[in-house]
Amino acid sequence: xxTLSYWEALNHALDAEMASDEAVIVLGEDVGLxxxxxxxxxxxxxxxxxxxxxxxxxxxxxxxxxxxxAAMTGLRPVVEIMTINFALLALDALINMAxxxxxxxxxxxxxxxxxxxxxxxxxxxxxxxxxxLEHTLMNVAGLRIVVPATPQDAYWQLRQAIRADDCVIVLxxxxxxxxxxxxxxxxxxxxxxxxxxxxxxRDLTLISYSRMANQALAAAGQLAAEGIEAEVIDLxxxxxxxxxxxxxxVRKTGHLLIAxxxxxxxxxxxxxxxxxxxxxxxxxxxxxxxxxxxxxxxAYNKRLEEHTIPQxxxxxxxxxxxxxxxAEEIVA
Amino acid sequence: xxxTPVTLPLLSDTMxxxxxxxxxxxxxxxxxxxxxxxxxxxxxxxxxxxxxxxxYLAGPxxxxxxxxxxxxxxxxxxxxxxSESAAAPPPAAAAPATPTPTxxxxxxxxxxxxxxxxxxxxxxxxxxxxxxxxAVAPPAAADAPSPVVAAALAVGSDDAGASPFARGLAxxxxxDLTQLTAGADGRIGAAQVLxxxxxxxxxxxxxxxIHSIERPSPIKAAMAENMARSEHTPTFHVTAAIDLAPLHDxxxxxxxxxxxxxxxxxxxxxxxxxxxxACWTPRGLARRERIDVAIAVDTPDGLITPVLRNALxxxxxxxxxxxxxxxxxxxRRLKPEDYSGATFYLSNLGTFPVVxxxxxxxxxxxxxxxxxxxxxxxxxxRLTLSCDHRVVAGADAARFLTTLSxxxxxxxxxxx
Numbered sequence: 001x002x003t004l005s006y007w008e009a010l011n012h013a014l015d016a017e018m019a020s021d022e023a024v025i026v027l028g029e030d031v032g033l034x035x036x037x038x039x040x041x042x043x044x045x046x047x048x049x050x051x052x053x054x055x056x057x058x059x060x061x062x063x064x065x066x067x068x069x070a071a072m073t074g075l076r077p078v079v080e081i082m083t084i085n086f087a088l089l090a091l092d093a094l095i096n097m098a099x100x101x102x103x104x105x106x107x108x109x110x111x112x113x114x115x116x117x118x119x120x121x122x123x124x125x126x127x128x129x130x131x132x133l134e135h136t137l138m139n140v141a142g143l144r145i146v147v148p149a150t151p152q153d154a155y156w157q158l159r160q161a162i163r164a165d166d167c168v169i170v171l172x173x174x175x176x177x178x179x180x181x182x183x184x185x186x187x188x189x190x191x192x193x194x195x196x197x198x199x200x201x202r203d204l205t206l207i208s209y210s211r212m213a214n215q216a217l218a219a220a221g222q223l224a225a226e227g228i229e230a231e232v233i234d235l236x237x238x239x240x241x242x243x244x245x246x247x248x249x250v251r252k253t254g255h256l257l258i259a260x261x262x263x264x265x266x267x268x269x270x271x272x273x274x275x276x277x278x279x280x281x282x283x284x285x286x287x288x289x290x291x292x293x294x295x296x297x298x299a300y301n302k303r304l305e306e307h308t309i310p311q312x313x314x315x316x317x318x319x320x321x322x323x324x325x326x327a328e329e330i331v332a
Numbered sequence: 333x334x335x336t337p338v339t340l341p342l343l344s345d346t347m348x349x350x351x352x353x354x355x356x357x358x359x360x361x362x363x364x365x366x367x368x369x370x371x372x373x374x375x376x377x378x379x380x381x382x383x384x385x386x387x388y389l390a391g392p393x394x395x396x397x398x399x400x401x402x403x404x405x406x407x408x409x410x411x412x413x414x415s416e417s418a419a420a421p422p423p424a425a426a427a428p429a430t431p432t433p434t435x436x437x438x439x440x441x442x443x444x445x446x447x448x449x450x451x452x453x454x455x456x457x458x459x460x461x462x463x464x465x466x467a468v469a470p471p472a473a474a475d476a477p478s479p480v481v482a483a484a485l486a487v488g489s490d491d492a493g494a495s496p497f498a499r500g501l502a503x504x505x506x507x508d509l510t511q512l513t514a515g516a517d518g519r520i521g522a523a524q525v526l527x528x529x530x531x532x533x534x535x536x537x538x539x540x541x542i543h544s545i546e547r548p549s550p551i552k553a554a555m556a557e558n559m560a561r562s563e564h565t566p567t568f569h570v571t572a573a574i575d576l577a578p579l580h581d582x583x584x585x586x587x588x589x590x591x592x593x594x595x596x597x598x599x600x601x602x603x604x605x606x607x608x609x610a611c612w613t614p615r616g617l618a619r620r621e622r623i624d625v626a627i628a629v630d631t632p633d634g635l636i637t638p639v640l641r642n643a644l645x646x647x648x649x650x651x652x653x654x655x656x657x658x659x660x661x662x663x664r665r666l667k668p669e670d671y672s673g674a675t676f677y678l679s680n681l682g683t684f685p686v687v688x689x690x691x692x693x694x695x696x697x698x699x700x701x702x703x704x705x706x707x708x709x710x711x712x713x714r715l716t717l718s719c720d721h722r723v724v725a726g727a728d729a730a731r732f733l734t735t736l737s738x739x740x741x742x743x744x745x746x747x748x
Contacts, residue, residue, distance in 0.1 A: 254497050254522075264483060282500035285522060291484045307479050314480045321485055 004183040006176045009151035010040045010116075012185065013158035014078065018048050021076060024162055027054035027063055028080030028116075037082050038118055038177055064090035064115065068097045071113040076162055084119030084133050084171070091136075098167040099142030110165040111142075114158070120173040120211055121261055121309050127297035130305075132262040137169055138238050138271065144168045145238040146192050149213040151181040153236060156189035164192075171238070173211040193237035195245040201229035203323055204255035207246055207272055209235035212261045212310065219259075219315035228323060230257070238268055243275060250280040255322050256288040259315050264292035291318045336385045337405040338369060340394070343379045349399040352406065353378055359391040363409055370406070385409045494520035505529040552634040561696050566721040569691050572733040573712040574740060576682075580707075582743045591680045592640075592647065592654055593746050595625045597739040598702060599643035600746075602676055605732045608700050609675045612722040626674030627654075628692075629661065637695075638666065639674045647747055677701035682713065689714040699723040700732075 004012065018024045026041055026048075032055035035042035045053040056063040060081055067077035081087045087094070094115065101109050121130050137145055144166050148154040154172065161168035190196070198213065199220050208216040213234040220230040231249050235241065250256050256276055258269040269290040277288060291310040299305045340350050353371040357363065363383045370381040387409040394406035477485060494502065494509050502509045502525045512524045537543050548556065583590045602608045602623050610619045623644055626637035638657040640650055660666045677698055681687040685706045692703040700723075703716040715736070717729050724732075739746060 281496045284496040285498075286495060289484055291480055294479055294483055310480045311478070314478050314484075317477055317481045318484050321481075 001182045001184045003180050004151045004155070005178050005180045006148075006151045006154050006172070007039050007178070009155040009181075009183050010158055010172065011042055011044075012183070013155045013162075014041065014044060015047070016185070017076075017078075017159055017162040018044065018052065021162075022052075023074060024076045024078065025052045025054065025070065026078045026080065027056055027067060029056055029058055029082050031055060031080050036080065038172075038174070040116070041080065060086050060089040061093055064093035065097065067113055067115075068093050068101070068111070071098075071111050071167075072101065072109045076112045076114070078114040078116065078162060081115060081117045083129065083174070084117040085129050085131055087115075087117050087133060090115075094137075094143065094167070094169075095140050099140050102166070103142060111167045112162075112165050113167045114161040114164075114170060115167070116158070116170045116172060118172040118174045118177070120171075120175060121293070121298055121305065122174040124300055124302055124305060125298075126300040130298045132293070134171060134238055134262050135267040137171075138268060142167065143239060144193070145171060147171045147173075147210040147236060147238055149173075149176065149210050149234050149236070151179065151183050153234075155183050155185065157192050157236070160189060160192040168192075171210065176211050176214075179214075193240050193242055195233050195235045195237070195242035197231060197245065197249065198234045199230070199232040201231035201253065203229045203253055204231070204257050204319055205233060205246070205249040205253045206230040206257045206259060206315070206319070207233045207235060207249075208259040209238065209268070210261065212259050215310065215312050216259045216315055219312040219319065222312065222316050223319055228319060230319060235268075241272070241275065243279060246272070246276055247279045250276050251283040254283050254285040256280075256284065257315070257319055257322050258288065258290045258292075259310050259318075260290070260292045261309050262293060263295045264290055265295045267292060286322060289318050289322045291315055334387075334411045335390065336387070336409045338381065338383070338389075338407040338409060339403050340372065340400050340406050341379070341381060342402045343372065347402055349401050351399055352394055352396045354396055355393055357389045359389055359393065359407075360413055361389045362413075363387055363389050381406070383409060387411045388413045494525075495522070498522050498525045501525045501529075549633050551631075551636055555635055558695055559693055562693050565694050565696075567694055567718050568721050568726060568729070569716050569718050570726060570729040570733060571689060571714050571716040572737060573708075573710075573714055574737045575711060576707065576713040576740065577711060579740055579743050579746070582747065586747065588647070588651075588747065589654065590682070591627050591678065592650055594680060594702070594704060594740070595627055595640055595643055595678050596647055596650060597736055597746055598676060598678055599623045599625055599640075600739045601732055601736040603644055604735050605728065607724050607728055608732055610699050610723050611675070611697050612699075612720055617723065620675045622675070624673065624675045626671070626677045626695075628677065628679040631661065633664075636661065636666065637671050637674060637677060639671060643676075674698060678704070680704040682706045689716060691716055692718050694718050694720050700729075702736075 014026060018026070026044060030037055031041040032045040032050060032053045035045070041053065064079055064081070067079045070077045081090060098111050098113050098115075102111050120132055134145065134147070137143055144164070146157040146161060146168060148157045148170070158170055161170050198217055201220065206216050206220060213232070216232050220232045223230050231253055233246060233249055235246075256273070258272050260267060260269045262268055264270070269292050273288040273290060277284065291314050293309045296308055299308055343350065351373040353373050355370045357367065357369050363369070364386050365383055367383045368380045369383055369389065372379050372381055388411075390408040390410045392407075394400055394404070400406065476482070498520050499509065501507070501522055505525065507525050507528045509520060509525075512520050512528055514520050515524055579593060580590060582588075583593055606619070609623050610617045612618075622642050624639050624641050625643040626639045628635055628637050638654075638661060640653055640657075643650065657666070657670060660670060674695075675698060677692070677695055677700075679692045679701060681690060682704050683706070687705045688708050689705050690703050692701040694701050698720075700717055700719045703718065705714045705716075707713045715733065717733060719729050
C-alpha cells in the first residue's frame with residue numbers, strides 16, 4: 001500500500017474519476033495551468049486538456065452556477081472553491097440552486113455536483129481567510145457534506161462524491177494537506193457518511209471530525225495514560241450524520257464529549273449534543289459537553305489563534321470535567 | 333479628606349496573587365513615605381509593602397492569610413487621623429475595592445446567563461464568557477481552564493437530581509429515587525441507585541409455607557427503615573460493669589424512674605464529652621447545641637423512642653416532660669417531633685432479669701447508644717455503649733463510661 005499526503009490522495013481520486021468517466025470535469029481558479037493552489041489538480045490539465053480542466057476567473061458565484069447548469073445537463077463537475085472563505089460568494093448557486101433543483105424538479109434533474117472547499121483554521125491567516133462554515137452548510141437541506149480527516153478518507157470520499165448524483169460538499173482542511181497516511185486505492189470504501197471508531201474506549205465517547213478528529217485521538221492517548229479510556233469517533237460526514245455509530249458508543253460509555261473547530265453556537269456540536277441526547281437520554285450519566293472554538297472571528301495573533309480553538313489539552317481537561325463527577329459518584 | 337489607596341504590589345513577573353502575612357501598622361497610625369505597612373508573601377518570598385504617601389493609615393484593611401490579586405486595594409492612607417476620618421462616611425468604592433477571597437473569581441461567575449446579558453455588544457462577540465475572565469487574570473490563573481474549556485464548562489449541568497442513566501436504572505430496578513441520598517456532587521447517580529438495589533436483601537418466601545402479609549404500622553416501618561439505614565455505621569461496643577444497686581434502691585424509695593435517672597446521668601456525661609452529642613454527615617461532623625436523650629420504650633406497636641429535650645435540666649422538669657410523653661404514648665398521640673431527632677439514645681432492658689448484657693444499634697443521627705441490662709449474679713450491671721467509630725474512638729467511650737459511672741454513683745446529685 002502506498003503512502004500519500006492528503007493533497008496527493010485528493011489528486012489521485014480526481015485522476016481516477018476523470019480517467020473512468022469522461023463526464024467528469026474540473027473547474028475553478030488556477031486549477032488548470034497552475035495545478036491548483038493546494039496542488040490538488042496538479043497534472044490534470046496536461047492529461048485531460050482544457051476542455052475538462054477549466055481555469056475560471058475570480059467569480060465563485062458564476063462558475064459554481066455554471067457547474068450547476070453543467071450537472072443538470074449530464075456532466076459531473078468538480079468545483080474547487082480555492083478556500084471556503086470564498087464560498088460565501090457561491091452560496092446562492094449552492095443553496096438556492098444546487099440544493100433545491102432535484103427537489104423542485106420532482107427528481108427530473110439530478111445534481112451530480114461536487115464542490116471542494118479547503119478550509120478550517122489554518123496558521124495565521126486572519127479572520128477572513130481562516131474560518132469554518134460547516135454550520136452554514138449543514139443547515140441546507142439537499143446538500144451532503146463530507147469531512148475527511150485522513151488521506152484514505154480524502155481519496156475515498158472525493159471519489160464517492162463525484163459518483164454521487166447529489167450535490168456533495170467536500171470540506172477539506174488546509175492544515176491536513178501535508179499529512180501523510182496509507183492509501184489503498186483498491187480497497188472497497190465504506191459508505192461516505194459512515195462514522196468510524198478511530199479508537200475504542202469505555203469511559204467516554206469523544207466525537208469529532210476533520211482535523212479535530214486527529215486532535216481528539218491525541219487527547220485520547222493522553223487520557224489513556226491516566227486510565228481514562230475515550231472512544232474516539234471520526235464522524236467523516238456532517239450531513240447526513242451516522243447516528244447509529246454515535247448512539248451505540250454513547251450507550252456504551254454514558255458520557256458524551258464533542259470536540260469541534262467550528263464555533264459552539266448553533267454548530268455541528270450543538271446538533272450532535274441535541275441529537276444524541278434525544279437518542280440516548282437514558283444512557284447519559286451527565287450532560288453532554290462540547291469543546292469548540294470561541295464564538296469569535298479567528299485571531300491572526302498566533303497565541304490568540306491557538307487559544308481560540310480547542311487544543312488536545314483542552315479536550316483532556318473537558319474529559320476530566322465530564323467523567324470526574326461520575327468517578328466521585330462511584331467512590332461515594 | 334484625601335484618600336490614597338495602598339495596593340498589593342507586584343513583586344515578580346509571575347506573581348498574580350499575594351498573601352498578606354501581617355500588618356505592621358494599624359488604622360489611625362501616622363505614616364511617613366517609606367514606612368513599612370505590611371508584609372506580603374509572593375509566590376517566591378516575603379516582601380515589605382511600603383507607604384508612598386504621608387498621612388494616616390485607614391481601613392478597611394485587607395485580611396491576612398488570604399490570597400489577594402495584585403494591584404488590589406489593601407488599605408488607604410488619609411491626610412487626617414482615623415478618629416476624624418471615621419466621622420466622615422466612607423466612600424462607596426471603599427468596600428468593593430477591598431479584596432476578599434470570594435470576590436476574586438466573580439468574573440468567572442458572570443457567564444451564568446451568557447447570551448442574554450450583553451445585548452448592546454455586537455452579536456458575534458456577545459456569547460464570549462471566557463474571553464472576559466482571561467483578561468482580568470483571576471487568582472490561581474495557573475490552574476484556570478483555558479478560554480475554550482471555560483466556555484465548555486460555563487453552561488455546565490447545574491440541575492441536581494438524578495442523571496438520566498440513574499433514572500433509567502431506577503425505573504428498571506424498581507427503586508424509588510425520592511428515597512435515595514445524593515452523592516457528594518449533589519446528584520443521584522447510578523452508584524446510588526445500584527447501592528439501593530443491592531443494599532437490603534428481602535427474603536424469597538415462595539419456597540416456604542403459605543404466608544400472609546401484614547402491613548407494618550407507620551412506627552414499625554419507620555423503625556425498620558431507620559435500623560436498615562444504620563447498617564453501614566461502623567460500630568464498636570464497650571461494656572462497663574457498674575454497681576447500680578444504690579441508684580436502684582434510691583429510685584425505688586422515691587418512686588422515681590430509673591430510666592430517667594440514667595438519662596440524666598447520660599446527659600451530664602455527654603456535657604463533659606461533647607463528641608457524644610455529634611453525628612457523622614458526608615459534609616462533616618454535625619455538633620448539636622442541645623443534648624436530647626431518647627429513651628427506648630417497648631409498646632404494643634413496636635419500639636418507640638420518646639425524646640427528652642435538653643436532658644441537662646433538673647430531674648423534676650424531666651419528670652414532668654416524661655409524664656407528658658408517656659401520656660401521649662398511651663393515647664397514641666405521639667408525633668414525629670416527639671420521637672425523632674434525639675442526639676443520644678438509651679435502651680434499658682434491666683426490667684428483664686435474664687438479660688445480662690446486650691448491644692444496641694446506633695440510630696442514624698446519634699453517635700452512640702447506651703444499652704442497660706439487668707444486674708448479673710455478681711450484683712453488677714453491664715452497661716454497653718455502642719458507638720459510631722467515625723465520631724468517637726474506644727478510649728473516648730471508656731472515658732465516657734468512667735464519667736457516667738461517677739454520675740451514677742453520685743445518687744443525690746442525680747436526683748436534683
